[in-house]
Structure formats: C-alpha cells, structure tokens
Amino acid sequence: MQTHMRQEIDEIPEAVQRLLDGSKSELAAAGRALRDKDPAFLITIARGSSDHAATFIKYAVELTSGRPVASLGPSLASIYGARLELGAGAAIAISQSGKSPDIVAMAEAATKSGAVTIALTNTLPSPIAGASAHAVNINAGPELAVAATKSFVNSIVAGLVLLSEWVGDQGLKAAIGNLPSHFETAVKLDWSELAQELGEADSLYMLGRGPALAIASEAALKFKETSNMHAEAYSAAEVLHGPVALVEKRFPVVTFAARDAAEASVAEIADSLANKGALAFATSDKVKKARQLPFVPTGHPLTDALALILPFYGFVEAWSRAKGFNPDAPVALKKVTETL
Incomplete structure (x- = not known):
C-alpha cells in the first residue's frame, strides 16, 4: 500500500x-x-x-x-x-x-x-x-x-x-x-543508484546555487523529517569555505544543478569534491568525476531548478521506508506547527 x-x-x-x-x-x-x-x-x-x-x-x-x-x-x-x-x-x-x-x-x-x-x-x-x-x-x-x-x-x-x-x-x-507535463516525467525518474551508494551513511551535504540552493535546503529538511538523517544544505561555493573539512572518503554530497548560469561552476565544485574521495552526485551532464543523477530539462532556468525536487521526493520517501521509518508520520513532528 x-x-x-x-x-x-x-x-x-x-x-x-x-x-x-x-x-x-x-x-x-x-x-x-x-x-x-x-x-x-x-x-x-x-x-x-x-x-x-x-x-x-x-x-x-x-x-x-x-x-x-x-x-x-x-x-x-x-x-x-x-x-x-x-x-x-x-x-x-x-x-x-x-x-x-x-x-x-x-x-x-x-x-x-x-x-x-x-x-x-x-x-x-x-x-x-x-x-x-x-x-x-x-x-x-x-x-x-x-x-x-x-x-x-x-x-x-x-x-x-x-x-x-x-x-x-x-x-x-x-x-x-508546460510544468505539469514536465513534472509527469520528473516524478518518475529513478534515483535508486543514490540509495544503493548511501548505504549506512548517517550524514550528508546537499548543495546548490541560486534557486537550486532553495531545493537543496528543502531536500536536507526532508532527510531530517522522514529519515532522522543529518543533512545540511550549503551554497556550492560556501561549502568550500569551511564545511569541506568534513568531506572525507565516501562522504555523501548531492549537488542540485539547474540549467542556468551557475551550472558549470556547480559541476566543477561537485567534481572537486569527488576528487577528494567524496561520494558525489549531481543533476548535471557537465560533471566529469561526480556521478550524474537523472533530471528533466524544462527549457527555462527557473523551472529547471524547481523540477529537481520531484525525483528527490520520490527517492527520500523510498529511502525512509527502507530504513524502517514511516514517512507519513515522523516521530515528534506534527502537520501544523503554530509558533508565536
């Protein structure tokens, strides 16, 4: 079910x-x-x-x-x-x-x-x-x-x-x-290779720049909410200013890259982390060392960035279940949070 x-x-x-x-x-x-x-x-x-x-x-x-x-x-x-x-x-x-x-x-x-x-x-x-x-x-x-x-x-x-x-x-x-038709494709993309490689990892980085940084932030939150997994979002540029110190061999890094002006620089950073031994994935065909994750080009840089969240959502829901969690009802969370 x-x-x-x-x-x-x-x-x-x-x-x-x-x-x-x-x-x-x-x-x-x-x-x-x-x-x-x-x-x-x-x-x-x-x-x-x-x-x-x-x-x-x-x-x-x-x-x-x-x-x-x-x-x-x-x-x-x-x-x-x-x-x-x-x-x-x-x-x-x-x-x-x-x-x-x-x-x-x-x-x-x-x-x-x-x-x-x-x-x-x-x-x-x-x-x-x-x-x-x-x-x-x-x-x-x-x-x-x-x-x-x-x-x-x-x-x-x-x-x-x-x-x-x-x-x-x-x-x-x-x-x-055109988004509904592009989303019909994006929601079916398979990111199972990422799940297979993560294994028993308990922490990872999510990277992006521009609008894709918002996608990385949302992805990191979903890891925490659904799977009790520590995930931090950073600008792909900012990660090199300190957080990179934690990136050791097979440390997982997922880079959300859209078809926009930042893609080349973001892909280069993903490759540099892969060269350090990181388990680096990126939604770009410009990477040479990092592994490519499937994405849907939509013909516009803003909608390209938004489409990246759909395959991630499918991935993290399956990841949560595989780890024995119930993604519908995370422990200690409720649907509506009212703060003063």
Missing part, C-alpha cells in the same frame, strides 16, 4: 494544473497589484518548507525583476512588536495552514505599513488571508503526510506566476504552463 507521501508526490503534476486553472484570477489580480505598485523591494514571511519556497521565490524575483528581496523573521511582529517601514514594498506570506500566529502577525503588520501583501495558502478562508490584501489558494488539495511536498511545489509555482504577471515575462509564463 502506498504511503500518503508517495501519493501526494505523484499528485504534484495534477496539483500544479489545478493551481494554474483554479487560481488564475486570484494570481492575475495579485500580479496586477504588484505591477501597479512597482515595489522598490519585496519581503517574504514564512517558516519551514514554506521558507524554502520563499527562498526560491527570492532568487526568482531578484534575477527577473531586479528588486531586492529579504526574508523577515516573523517574531519581529509577534514577539518584538517592531514597526517596520514597508510602505514602498510588497510582501509575500506563505503558510499552508494559514494560521500560524507569528506569520499572521507579520503579514498584518506589513499590510498596516502600506505594503502590497499577498498570502499564498492552502487553506481559505484563514487568518493569513484576512491579514493580507490579496490571498491566493495554492490549490494543492489535502496534504495528509506530515512532510510537505505538493504544497511546497505549488507555493513556488504560485510565486512564479505572480512574478511573470508582475514583469510580463512571456517566456516564464510559457515555461510555467
């Missing part, structure tokens, strides 16, 4: 299509609000997997619009009561449940300060929707596994749609429209 997590991974292509069809008008309205505001900057408000989605959106916005993006700690509003001058900017708050008090408080503070606020949530109505000027239903559908998968992907897709509406990027719009 399939786990809820596996079922939800397989549902991602359908969930993305549901978002594109069902939330089209909400996304268009929020995108127009961004275009009309022409914000000088953008802030994101999120925690956990949603914060990794926010990091992906940060890179996408900065690369495409030229506007700087900052992640604000929700406790600035909920605990410290800080008054921030956000009137010249816009804010994206991401929360699947839509009710974590600190996320809601920060979104409400951003709205009161004059920012254009947009909530990306899987739950409407919800407090986060009420605290924001615009609310978008990410339409992921019910997610029963504790580890987020389809809600993570749909949050990013919603952010990319907002960006494409804001800046009028037709190439990005076309790439987003």
Whole structure:
C-alpha cells in the first residue's frame, strides 16, 4: 500500500494544473497589484518548507525583476512588536495552514505599513488571508503526510506566476504552463543508484546555487523529517569555505544543478569534491568525476531548478521506508506547527 507521501508526490503534476486553472484570477489580480505598485523591494514571511519556497521565490524575483528581496523573521511582529517601514514594498506570506500566529502577525503588520501583501495558502478562508490584501489558494488539495511536498511545489509555482504577471515575462509564463507535463516525467525518474551508494551513511551535504540552493535546503529538511538523517544544505561555493573539512572518503554530497548560469561552476565544485574521495552526485551532464543523477530539462532556468525536487521526493520517501521509518508520520513532528 502506498504511503500518503508517495501519493501526494505523484499528485504534484495534477496539483500544479489545478493551481494554474483554479487560481488564475486570484494570481492575475495579485500580479496586477504588484505591477501597479512597482515595489522598490519585496519581503517574504514564512517558516519551514514554506521558507524554502520563499527562498526560491527570492532568487526568482531578484534575477527577473531586479528588486531586492529579504526574508523577515516573523517574531519581529509577534514577539518584538517592531514597526517596520514597508510602505514602498510588497510582501509575500506563505503558510499552508494559514494560521500560524507569528506569520499572521507579520503579514498584518506589513499590510498596516502600506505594503502590497499577498498570502499564498492552502487553506481559505484563514487568518493569513484576512491579514493580507490579496490571498491566493495554492490549490494543492489535502496534504495528509506530515512532510510537505505538493504544497511546497505549488507555493513556488504560485510565486512564479505572480512574478511573470508582475514583469510580463512571456517566456516564464510559457515555461510555467508546460510544468505539469514536465513534472509527469520528473516524478518518475529513478534515483535508486543514490540509495544503493548511501548505504549506512548517517550524514550528508546537499548543495546548490541560486534557486537550486532553495531545493537543496528543502531536500536536507526532508532527510531530517522522514529519515532522522543529518543533512545540511550549503551554497556550492560556501561549502568550500569551511564545511569541506568534513568531506572525507565516501562522504555523501548531492549537488542540485539547474540549467542556468551557475551550472558549470556547480559541476566543477561537485567534481572537486569527488576528487577528494567524496561520494558525489549531481543533476548535471557537465560533471566529469561526480556521478550524474537523472533530471528533466524544462527549457527555462527557473523551472529547471524547481523540477529537481520531484525525483528527490520520490527517492527520500523510498529511502525512509527502507530504513524502517514511516514517512507519513515522523516521530515528534506534527502537520501544523503554530509558533508565536
């Protein structure tokens, strides 16, 4: 019998299509609000997997619009009561449940300060929707596994749609429209070679640059959540500034490389770690020493990066079961975490 997590991974292509069809008008309205505001900057408000989605959106916005993006700690509003001058900017708050008090408080503070606020949530109505000027239903559908998968992907897709509406990027719009079909392929890719080689490893690094760094961060979290396995995410450049000291013979390193301007440098770093004896894998055909992991090219650097998470999700769900864990119900975790 399939786990809820596996079922939800397989549902991602359908969930993305549901978002594109069902939330089209909400996304268009929020995108127009961004275009009309022409914000000088953008802030994101999120925690956990949603914060990794926010990091992906940060890179996408900065690369495409030229506007700087900052992640604000929700406790600035909920605990410290800080008054921030956000009137010249816009804010994206991401929360699947839509009710974590600190996320809601920060979104409400951003709205009161004059920012254009947009909530990306899987739950409407919800407090986060009420605290924001615009609310978008990410339409992921019910997610029963504790580890987020389809809600993570749909949050990013919603952010990319907002960006494409804001800046009028037709190439990005076309790439987003093609995502469901590309995801149908990506979700079936086989990363079992990685599982075979990991063996009894109990720690590993996940690397990336740009939007793929957000994917590496999400992947590291999923190892911890589903398999009680220590995994750390680093920029492929940052890993050479200290963390590389831990990379010894057969230390596992998974490098998430998209078809973008960073791919060549990321592949070179993966190869350098392989030369040190690391068990190095990379989603790139540019590597010479590291082992290649299957990936789906989507024709756009941003959607290329996002597609990398799908085969990883399938891998980590199977890895968790093979290690005797239940990926649907990790020990000491619950689906909705509410923090002040």
